[in-house]
């Protein structure tokens with residue numbers, strides 16, 4: 119198991135243990151009640167997509183044993199550094215009603231956490247602010263406007279704050295801080311009986327030989343074992359500022375400039391550099407971020423920098439959430455369900471795409487999960 123001692127558990131040992139446990143006194147009970155061997159599911163990746171997916175499967179499919187295999191764990195994933203605001207875009211290759219469901223399912227799930235006593239531990243809370251446009255958009259009411267709360271158009275008076283912008287929306291959405299949310303999800307996963315192995319996957323076929331179903335939630339890391347020419351990094355740099363008087367978010371609709379107040383800092387961004395693999399903080403980028411953000415919110419000039427961060431978004435024209443099958447040398451066919459390529463919207467769509475994977479896994483094992491899908 120990850121970080122639990124000098125001996126690192128391998129995938130082979132872990133899968134053997136699952137088998138061994140099934141003959142033990144406790145697990146044996148499950149075995150006889152269902153009269154079925156457990157379906158061994160492996161999830162590759164422990165970012166917000168992998169952990170959300172693993173929790174959905176472990177909590178809803180009592181006949182499955184779920185193992186996460188991941189090269190990095192929180193706090194060392196891209197998801198950990200995401201600003202975590204729930205704002206979506208429109209992907210060209212996915213029907214709008216499917217995208218809407220991904221977003222709505224995530225919003226409803228996180229809203230329930232924000233309204234519960236778990237909100238502080240999970241790092242999930244409501245955030246109110248505006249999205250502003252330099253040109254009036256063709257579609258003044260985006261398809262997701264009914265998912266967020268209190269969506270409306272900015273008034274002329276409100277727009278006067280932003281002399282370079284001609285149009286804007288105001289609404290309340292959610293902010294999900296993954297530095298808290300991922301450990302919270304990890305705990306939920308372990309409580310549901312899930313197991314985590316820290317290991318890099320280099321070959322999907324050899325992994326599949328130990329499991330019945332493989333779920334690929336490896337984000338940009340899928341490049342190390344999958345040929346998908348559509349996947350590319352979109353570099354993002356952010357500045358964490360101490361400016362506790364700033365309470366409302368401001369986002370330029372071009373996605374390059376944003377101010378997101380959080381629990382311990384205000385996140386200022388950003389950059390969207392396609393194909394750029396650099397993980398170092400760039401001085402010129404920092405100056406650009408500070409200049410653009412201060413022109414939208416001049417009071418930020420009174421803040422001070424706490425830290426800076428660079429992450430690589432798993433860029434793709436549209437997220438890939440679908441099933442395929444790989445054939446092993448022994449002739450066995452193993453379903454592989456992909457859930458990656460969420461670009462700058464991974465937190466926003468995390469629970470919705472995880473539920474989508476749950477539906478696909480349920481079809482594979484032809485056994486309905488215990489809760490509503």
Ligand SMILES: Cc1cc2nc3c(=O)[nH]c(=O)nc-3n(C[C@H](O)[C@H](O)[C@H](O)COP(=O)(O)OP(=O)(O)OC[C@H]3O[C@@H](n4cnc5c(N)ncnc54)[C@H](O)[C@@H]3O)c2cc1C
Pocket residue numbers: 162163164165166167168187188189190191195196197198199200201202203204205317318319320335336337338339340342343353354355356387388428429430431432458459460461462463464465466467
């Ligand atoms: C600056 C910035 C700001 C952002 N702000 C927002 C925001 O406000 N809202 C929003 O919704 N999104 C935001 N995002 C996007 C968000 O971070 C991503 O969409 C999200 O993190 C993708 O999650 P993931 O789990 O797919 O990838 P990751 O977090 O990268 O996780 C991938 C996991 O797979 C593992 N892995 C990879 N390769 C292998 C392998 N070969 N073997 C084993 N394990 C492997 C990794 O170790 C990791 O655990 C932002 C991103 C950046 C960079």
